Amino acid sequence: MAPSLQDAKITFIGGGNMAAAIIGGLLARNIPKANISVSEPWDVNRNKLADMGLRVSASNTEFSAEADVAILAVKPQVARDVCRELGESWGQKTRAPLVISIAAGIQLKELKAWFGAGGKAPPIVRTMPNTPALVGEGASGLYADEDVSKDERELTSALMASVSQATEWVSEEKLLDVVTGISGSGPAYFFMMVENLISSAVSQGLPVEQATRLATQTCLGAGRMLVSSPEQPEQLRRNVTSPNGTTHAAIESFKAAGLEQMVDQAVRAAVKRSEELGQAMADS
Ligand SMILES: NC(=O)C1=CN([C@@H]2O[C@H](COP(=O)(O)OP(=O)(O)OC[C@H]3O[C@@H](n4cnc5c(N)ncnc54)[C@H](OP(=O)(O)O)[C@@H]3O)[C@@H](O)[C@H]2O)C=CC1
């Protein structure tokens, strides 16, 4: 029987950007600090997490043996060595933690082989969160096979839902690459759009502070409307677009520049990179 989210002992393997975002979201939801630990080799990151009142270690195995949940939050390139180290330390233990991997691209098949190096592979859920988890506004895709119990799925859903407003289980593992292409990497696309809005405004004379306030609030306002309005994004766009008005002029310019194809190509590039990261680790 998996514990509830409030009671679960959660350890993060890797304490970088995405781990910090999820931890920040969990703490904001009053998950007890005493239940969260992090292993992180870099002392700068480790000290930041310690200053937040979390238990930290440079050793990946220090907390994982007693954890209910181990969140694999290292870069895909180091995942294999880390998983093997953990798998060997758990050995033949009857009770290994539930593993939640956030590593882009690394497939269940590989994770099971690496974690199973010391004996039986633990139950593993793959998730693809995004950094807005830090402010409780994350979007996460999840995938698990039949080796993960209903309880373990529910615990994972509760954990990701505590930092995400959209928590979507996908029906096939390969769809997680598509999730990575739209929502895992997605915050960067919107940040880039805002960067470009600001630089355009500044180049036309608006002070940078004013341009930043106007562009960022426009992004937030549009986002709030997207999640709260019953209308589809296309209709929301039409509502802003007066016939032959200013928005129309901008939209025509986007269309002429091939925005739709550009976005499609960019998402496909991210999806392809996610597939490649998985393949490179499978081949190495
Ligand atoms: N950033 C994002 O928006 C998202 C990231 N992800 C996934 O999350 C994972 C982490 O990404 P991100 O947080 O951005 O990366 P970071 O580099 O910020 O974090 C990874 C952390 O792991 C540490 N680390 C390196 N080697 C080990 C080791 N052997 N044992 C334990 N920890 C180690 C790194 O330390 P050091 O700096 O010393 O190398 C670093 O602090 C990736 O797999 C990525 O695909 C998923 C969704 C979104």
Ligand SMILES: O=C(O)[C@@H]1CCC=N1
């Ligand atoms: O850029 C990356 O590879 C990671 C995965 C999704 C977001 N950041």
